Amino acid sequence: MTALININVQTQDFDVAKEYAALRQNNTQDGAIVFFSGLVRDMNQGQDVKGLFLEHYPAMTEKSLAEIVDQACTRWPLSRVRLIHRVGQLHISDQIVFVAVSSHHREAAFEACHFIMDYLKNRAPFWKKETTPQGDTWVAALDKDTYALQKWDEHDQ
Amino acid sequence: MTALININVQTQDFDVAKEYAALRQNNTQDGAIVFFSGLVRDMNQGQDVKGLFLEHYPAMTEKSLAEIVDQACTRWPLSRVRLIHRVGQLHISDQIVFVAVSSHHREAAFEACHFIMDYLKNRAPFWKKETTPQGDTWVAALDKDTYALQKWDEHDQ
Amino acid sequence: MINVLFFAQLRETLNSQGVELNIDTPCTVSAIKNALVQHNPNWQTHLNLATVLCAVNQTIVDNQSMIQDGDEVAFFPPVTGG
Amino acid sequence: MINVLFFAQLRETLNSQGVELNIDTPCTVSAIKNALVQHNPNWQTHLNLATVLCAVNQTIVDNQSMIQDGDEVAFFPPVTGG
Numbered sequence: 001m002t003a004l005i006n007i008n009v010q011t012q013d014f015d016v017a018k019e020y021a022a023l024r025q026n027n028t029q030d031g032a033i034v035f036f037s038g039l040v041r042d043m044n045q046g047q048d049v050k051g052l053f054l055e056h057y058p059a060m061t062e063k064s065l066a067e068i069v070d071q072a073c074t075r076w077p078l079s080r081v082r083l084i085h086r087v088g089q090l091h092i093s094d095q096i097v098f099v100a101v102s103s104h105h106r107e108a109a110f111e112a113c114h115f116i117m118d119y120l121k122n123r124a125p126f127w128k129k130e131t132t133p134q135g136d137t138w139v140a141a142l143d144k145d146t147y148a149l150q151k152w153d154e155h156d157q
Numbered sequence: 158m159t160a161l162i163n164i165n166v167q168t169q170d171f172d173v174a175k176e177y178a179a180l181r182q183n184n185t186q187d188g189a190i191v192f193f194s195g196l197v198r199d200m201n202q203g204q205d206v207k208g209l210f211l212e213h214y215p216a217m218t219e220k221s222l223a224e225i226v227d228q229a230c231t232r233w234p235l236s237r238v239r240l241i242h243r244v245g246q247l248h249i250s251d252q253i254v255f256v257a258v259s260s261h262h263r264e265a266a267f268e269a270c271h272f273i274m275d276y277l278k279n280r281a282p283f284w285k286k287e288t289t290p291q292g293d294t295w296v297a298a299l300d301k302d303t304y305a306l307q308k309w310d311e312h313d314q
Numbered sequence: 315m316i317n318v319l320f321f322a323q324l325r326e327t328l329n330s331q332g333v334e335l336n337i338d339t340p341c342t343v344s345a346i347k348n349a350l351v352q353h354n355p356n357w358q359t360h361l362n363l364a365t366v367l368c369a370v371n372q373t374i375v376d377n378q379s380m381i382q383d384g385d386e387v388a389f390f391p392p393v394t395g396g
Numbered sequence: 397m398i399n400v401l402f403f404a405q406l407r408e409t410l411n412s413q414g415v416e417l418n419i420d421t422p423c424t425v426s427a428i429k430n431a432l433v434q435h436n437p438n439w440q441t442h443l444n445l446a447t448v449l450c451a452v453n454q455t456i457v458d459n460q461s462m463i464q465d466g467d468e469v470a471f472f473p474p475v476t477g478g
Contacts, residue, residue, distance in 0.1 A: 017174030020194070028199040028249050034270075035192055036263065037177070038478055042185040054477065057403050057470060060454035085477060092185050097478050106193065106274055106396075107305065113191075114267045117478060123456065125470075126477025127404035138405040141447070141474030148264065195396055211395065212322050214388060217372035242395060254396050263478075274396060280374065282388075283395025284322035295323040298365070298392030 003078045005069055009061045011088040014098055023080050023102045030079050032109040035100035036117050042092050045140065050131040052139075054087045054096070057125035061085070068119040072101075075115070076108040083116065085126065118148045160235040162226055166218045168245040171255055180237050180259045187236050189266040192257035193274050199249050202297065207288040209296075211244045211253070214282035218242070225276040229258075232272070233265040240273065242283065275305045316346065316381060321390035327360050339383040343368050343375060346387055365392050398428065398463060403472035409442050421465040425450050425457060428469055447474050 008014075016037060023033055042049055069081050082100040090096060099116050103109040128139040173194060180190055199206055226238050241255040256273050260266040285296040316339070319332040337349050351358045360366070368375055369388045381387060398421070401414040419431050433440045442448070450457055451470045463469060 016177050020173050024196070024250065027196075031196055031198040031201075033194045033196065036267070037190045038263065039181070039184075039188055039190070041188040041261065044188075055404050056477070057401070057451070057454075057472065059468070060451055060470070063454050064456075093181065104198065106195065107301075110193070110267070110271045110274075114271075117263055117267075121478040122475065124477050125403065125451070125472060125475055127473065128476045129404075138473070139476040141476050144264075213395070214319070214321050214369070214372075214390065216386070217369055217388070220372050221374075278396040279393065281395050282321065282369070282390060282393055284391065285394045286322075295391070296394040298394055 001077050001079065003073045004080045005066070005073070005083075006081070007062055007065050007069065007083045009056065009058075009065070009085050009087060011086060013086070013095060014084045016095075016098065019082055019084070019098060019100060023082060023100055027079065027102060029104060030102040031104055032106040033100060033102045034106070034109040034113040035098065036113055037095060038097040038117075040090050040092050040094045040096060044130060045142075047130070047132045047134070047137070049092065050133075051089065051091045052128050052130045053089050053136075055127045055129065056087045060125045061087075064124045065120065068116055068123060071119070072112040072115050076103065076112040078103050078108060078112055081112070081116070083120075085120070085124070087126070115152055118145075118152065121145045122149055158234050158236065160230045161237045162223070162230070163238070164219055164222050164226065164240045166213065166215075166222070166242050166244060168243060170243070170252060171241045173252075173255065176239055176241070176255060176257060180239060180257055184236065184259065186261060187259040188261055189263040190257060190259045191263070191266040191270040192255065193270055194252060195254040195274075197247050197249050197251045197253060201287060202299075204287070204289045204291070204294070206249065207290075208246065208248045209285050209287045210246050210293075212284045212286065213242075213244045217282045218244075221281045222277065225273055225280060228276070229269040229273050233260065233269040235260050235265060235269055238269070238273070240277075242277070242281070244283070272309055275302075275309065278302045279306055315383065317386045318346065318350065319386065319388040321388060323391045324360060324366065324389055328354070328357055339385075340380045342377065343370070343379050343381065343387070344377045346381055347377075361389065366390070367392065397465065399468045400428065400432065401468065401470040403470060405473045406442060406448065406471055410436075410439055421467075422462045424459065425452070425461050425463065425469070426459045428463055429459075429471075443471065448472070449474065 080102045084098040101109045101113045237259045239257040258266045258270045316335040347361050398417040
């Protein structure tokens, strides 16, 4: 099965309703859509957050996201994958990232969506700098994000 | 943490955009929303499907869904859970079920949403009767749905 | 008195939405099945299928669970929602 | 010639967006780091952190990977997107 893949890295916001409608359009074979939406929290790693700036490595970003999605398509039978990641200045409650997967069955959709987010967190060249009352600080990478990849190694699929 | 829980069993369709907006409203503490949407496929277990009728056990349905959501809230720190399951006559591509979970972090949101769907598939009193060219036939329960629960037993959380 | 309900394919196969049953309580789910089969011998195969589920007062239970007078006892095939 | 880029906290700490480097190629990523430190001794601690990642032509590689003339070599801290 060849999946329809659509990936964007952009400063502007996205419309989840529009993206969901696009996944359903002319799609009578899929029984499952799973999506993940990542939002700016008002508190991170114990600090008040006022907003954040998302830096990236433009030449590499879409390429690395495409590689992650391709890996997911190799592991699971997916019909459509939509991925949007924002860059630039963001505020509290803003949408940061959107990953949506449609598949015939729920297991593939759940696992692939989770897999894409876990790899994106560890491999895609984005860096967050948060605005806090103590000044601007770079977000530290978390060990739990690295550990999150282990479940996909142990995975016997 | 006490989660905001909202469960409905209904004949009418639902609006994913509205539900997503409700999960985000006045919510500055959550970084992750995961949702699952289940749709009527045009093909199931090798048969052409024209539509389906969803029977349920009204006195038990919401009670069993509430128990499943409560279990998820015990296992993971969830902020909001929204669950809608339709009953009655449905057509190809119609939305059947919607499960959305918001949490501070993505791991809890992914796992809880997946857990709720796996248990719903095995415990909630819904039965599908499909309309096919060969007549109306009851959908057979699948072993893989039973096996899907095993991952939550082995889960070391 | 016990209120017994059937759902989905089991309802169609037995050609019954349910019955009211006067039996000595408390008794087990298995005893209820036996009482139903005594009244309708042709229900035996269908009710004794290992896949048939039982809910007492809207909670799924096993065959050894105890039934009290006034309970609602439902039998149904494996669920297929979602 | 090699085009070297720095991102995020590493870019700020080194106070450099990147440099162009004339070295004998092919060579390893480690050799590139050594050449950078030769030009800027105070970069040593930051570039040799075990957590620093390297991408060659936009693909993450390890320290033993070979660099060719004309490659784009980027160094950056662990990523924190999503």
